[in-house]
Amino acid sequence: MKEYTVAILGATGAVGTQMLACLEEQEFPVGKIKLLASARSAGKTLSFRGEEVVIEEAAPAAFEGCDIVLGAADDAIAKQLLPAAVEAGATVVDNSHAFRMDPEVPLVIPEINADDVSWHKGIISNPNCAxxxxxxxxxxxxxxxxxxxxxxxxxxxxxxxxxxxxxxxxxxxxxxxxxxxxxxxxxxxxxxxxxxxxxxxxxxxxxxxxxxxxxxxxxxxxxxxxxxxxxxxxxxxxxxxxxxxxxxxxxxxxxxxxxxxxxxxxxxxxxxxxxxxxxxxxxxxxxxxxxxxxxxxxxxxxxxxxxxxxxxxxxxxxxxxxxxxxxxxxxxxxxxxxxx
Amino acid sequence: MKEYTVAILGATGAVGTQMLACLEEQEFPVGKIKLLASARSAGKTLSFRGEEVVIEEAAPAAFEGCDIVLGAADDAIAKQLLPAAVEAGATVVDNSHAFRMDPEVPLVIPEINADDVSWHKGIISNPNCAxxxxxxxxxxxxxxxxxxxxxxxxxxxxxxxxxxxxxxxxxxxxxxxxxxxxxxxxxxxxxxxxxxxxxxxxxxxxxxxxxxxxxxxxxxxxxxxxxxxxxxxxxxxxxxxxxxxxxxxxxxxxxxxxxxxxxxxxxxxxxxxxxxxxxxxxxxxxxxxxxxxxxxxxxxxxxxxxxxxxxxxxxxxxxxxxxxxxxxxxxxxxxxxxxx
Structure with a gap:
């Protein structure tokens, strides 16, 4: 089974840490995990599948080699950094509001419109929680x-x-x-x-x-x-x-x-x-x-x-x-x- | 100005104690106040216009001489005791659900249907809070x-x-x-x-x-x-x-x-x-x-x-x-x- 290099942008927040837990719980085929956050958190660690993963500072170069990027940052950081992830060849699933209403970006609840994933151009948005x-x-x-x-x-x-x-x-x-x-x-x-x-x-x-x-x-x-x-x-x-x-x-x-x-x-x-x-x-x-x-x-x-x-x-x-x-x-x- | 003998049934609850405060704040022409509650509270006192008023046990005989009775007891006690207040000649304003939908009883919010007070037969109901x-x-x-x-x-x-x-x-x-x-x-x-x-x-x-x-x-x-x-x-x-x-x-x-x-x-x-x-x-x-x-x-x-x-x-x-x-x-x- 193929394994994927997955990055979480905003890995230290409430949603980012939950994404890390969900990747483990849902047995996502992660080969390598990259945890990206602000400079303040860089160097700290979070646990994934029993191993400590060092947090890196979020920057365009950090997306090199990533297959999938999960965005858990705010709108401004999402707009600033996620296009670089797409350019680096990754597919982005972004939780911010930044791209949700962009007609080029599918907005997906898998129970409802999983098929919309098919027409993505690098970014798929996660809808608002409510x-x-x-x-x-x-x-x-x-x-x-x-x-x-x-x-x-x-x-x-x-x-x-x-x-x-x-x-x-x-x-x-x-x-x-x-x-x-x-x-x-x-x-x-x-x-x-x-x-x-x-x-x-x-x-x-x-x-x-x-x-x-x-x-x-x-x-x-x-x-x-x-x-x-x-x-x-x-x-x-x-x-x-x-x-x-x-x-x-x-x-x-x-x-x-x-x-x-x-x-x-x-x-x-x-x-x-x-x-x-x-x-x-x-x-x-x-x-x-x-x-x-x-x-x-x-x-x-x-x-x-x-x-x-x-x-x-x-x-x-x-x-x-x-x-x-x-x-x-x-x-x-x-x-x-x-x-x- | 005429003064009235006013009783509060259920005087020790959240609504009863607030009724007592409202009588004072709204400068209601109270001549005598009677505070009625369960046997457990009888003998205790509550303050009204700076004087301590002794709480009496609620019973039919307690309504003798009352002009107005404010009901702040639950449905069962309201049904049990308030008809005696009407018989004793008092007009009752009751906060319980007991009489609200009785076609003989006006249900009044003064800002809306103050005129409905005119057709009361002894009891006027106070609507539900919500x-x-x-x-x-x-x-x-x-x-x-x-x-x-x-x-x-x-x-x-x-x-x-x-x-x-x-x-x-x-x-x-x-x-x-x-x-x-x-x-x-x-x-x-x-x-x-x-x-x-x-x-x-x-x-x-x-x-x-x-x-x-x-x-x-x-x-x-x-x-x-x-x-x-x-x-x-x-x-x-x-x-x-x-x-x-x-x-x-x-x-x-x-x-x-x-x-x-x-x-x-x-x-x-x-x-x-x-x-x-x-x-x-x-x-x-x-x-x-x-x-x-x-x-x-x-x-x-x-x-x-x-x-x-x-x-x-x-x-x-x-x-x-x-x-x-x-x-x-x-x-x-x-x-x-x-x-x-």
Whole structure:
């Protein structure tokens, strides 16, 4: 079996370290691993398959000899460095926003549009975390009845702001727990413990944030639905690392709850967790503490949208997924596996 | 000016103690105050206008001589004791769910349907907290364009489960902050710190919780809109005492954003907090830490619902309000003021 030289750009962040773990877990055929990060981290080591790997400073020359580069850096560094990786002959799977809407770049959730990998020109983008977590369960329902409208409210974890976001929430919980003053927020615009911040990303002229528009823009591209209409409200919540979303869907055609349940129960990447009352010993539904550090999107609270005037065409559900894993690292490594 | 003998049933809970504070703050013409609670609290005291008032055990005979009774007990105690208060000649303003949907009982948010107080037969009900917080800002928009459909996702604070819910979240934050095991949850079905619980109340056959159906059922009665259609998802979040809601509205008639902004800016009980980007030094929007322990519903993130096929008839916004105050005690005391 062929083995590949794989580099991770931004190897020391929350997503980069998870990518390294996912390569090992998913038994990716890595011949040689290269860990690239800022000069500050160069010379330190990370463990891969039981061996310590020395981190190198990220620079264009570092991509020489690489077959696959996984990008876990921010937009600016992605734009600055990843074209050099393509020139060096590598195929890039990038988690930043930098290339996602470029018509020359496929944007891929393997459970939905794995075939789009075929037309890449060196770069494949990994979608936004909240987009992945909403679309993995929306897709099997779309295949039944054709989704045309989504109304989504998100409950997004601190991990969406990376390791510094998680550290900030943990420090705030510790301070509140000890009855001390909450340290000045840096990763977020305001205190997050015992609070909610209804802004993720900058505002556009219509009053939507960049994060809110990703679900419509990326959703249209991934599902090949140029007319998909999405109203999204993104909210940061004091949870460490699983995003949750309240999703209301409108379909082109009728869909029964039984059809929806069956489609979700058989869908790749989805775990249907939706027992209530008489059906089980206790009520069960997805919660962030249960969905953290695993790869599936859990779906529950599946029911009719009783407000939809076309009664048979509305469905609403609740889903949770690990933002660092399926929302980022796991999906990127799944894409890389499509390449080998 | 006439003075009234006022009793609070359930005076020692989170809502009862807040009712006592609201009577004082709103300068309610109290002649005599009676504080009623369980036998366990009888003999203890609470402070009112600088004097200590001894708590009495709640029993039918305790309502003798009362003009107004504020109910802050649970459904079972409300059903058991409040009819005796009516028989004793008092007018009851009850915060429990027990009488809300009784056609003989007005259900009142003073900013919306103060006139309904006129037809009471001894009991007036105070609506559910999440209902009040969503409807206070929905009403001025309804008056412009006629609301017909609401899609709402809630972010509900621990205080909705009363003082024990708040104490449980605080204990969990303290334990997590000290790196200790989270104490076994009692007030909630699961750990709340760093988690979300997408169930408030029991499930009906359609898969909605009792809390979720209140917004439609109570909303129809309060706004006199028997056809109002509401799809609600209620979620408990690790926040101490302000509820937040993501609200998407569909109207009968066109409404511009300018009309919506103007209606909200002039509406009683509402504070429009919606500055972004170039309009202000920094982005501002409602957050639970800012809306706790005050009486207004803060509204922001006001924008078009870009997913609505009738582009001029969809509006979406975010609102926060103190669950114990306007969600319960403040609204009840406002109703009582309509009676005097």
């Amino acid at each position: 987009t992945i977590i909403a679309l993995v369960p929306t897709w099997p329902l779309h295949k039944v009845a054709g989704v045309k409208r989504m109304i989504v409210s998100t409950y997004q974890a601190a991990s969406g702001a990376g390791a510094p976001g998680m550290a900030e929430l943990e420090a705030q919980i510790a301070a509140m727990g000890r009855g001390e003053a909450i340290p000045e927020p840096k990763a977020f615009a305001a205190q997050l413990v015992s609070n909610l911040i209804p802004q993720i990303g900058g505002f556009d002229d219509e009053g939507y944030t960049s994060e809110e528009m990703k679900l419509q823009n990326e959703g249209r591209k991934i599902m090949h639905l140029p007319e998909l209409a999405v109203c999204c409200t993104c909210v940061r919540v004091p949870v460490l690392r699983s995003h949750s979303e309240s999703v209301t869907l409108e379909f082109e055609r009728d869909i029964t709850l039984e059809e929806a349940r069956e489609a979700l129960a058989g869908a790749p990447g989805v775990k249907l967790v939706d027992d209530r009352g008489a059906e089980s010993a206790h009520d069960r539904f997805p919660m962030p503490i249960d969905t953290s550090d695993q790869d599936l999107i859990w779906v529950g609270r599946l029911r009719r949208d009783i407000s939809n005037p076309e009664a048979a065409r509305g469905i609403t559900f609740w889903c949770c997924g690990d933002q660092i894993r399926k929302g980022a690292a796991t999906n990127a490594v799944q894409i890389a596996k499509l390449l080998v | 209902t009040i917080i969503a409807l206070v800002p929905t009403w001025p928009l309804h008056k412009v364009a006629g609301v017909k459909r609401m899609i709402v996702s809630t972010y509900q604070a621990a205080s909705g489960a009363g003082a024990p819910g708040m104490a449980e979240l605080e204990a969990q934050i303290a334990a997590m902050g000290r790196g200790e095991a989270i104490p076994e949850p009692k007030a909630f079905a699961a750990q709340l710190v760093s988690n979300l619980i997408p169930q408030i109340g029991g499930f009906d056959d359609e898969g909605y919780t009792s809390e979720e159906m209140k917004l439609q059922n109570e909303g129809r009665k309060i706004m006199h809109l028997p056809e109002l259609a509401v799809c609600c998802t209620c979620v408990r979040v690790p926040v101490l005492r302000s509820h937040s809601e993501s609200v998407t509205l569909e109207f009968e008639r066109d409404i511009t954003l300018e009309e919506a902004r103007e209606a909200l800016a002039g509406a009683p009980g509402v504070k429009l907090v919606d500055d972004r980007g170039a309009e202000s030094a920094h982005d501002r929007f409602p957050m639970p830490i800012d809306t706790s322990d005050q009486d207004l519903i803060w509204v922001g993130r006001l924008r078009r619902d870009i997913s609505n096929p009738e582009a001029a008839r969809g509006i979406t916004f975010w609102c926060c309000g103190d669950q114990i105050r306007k969600g319960a005690a403040t609204n009840a005391v406002q109703i009582a003021k309509l009676l005097v």
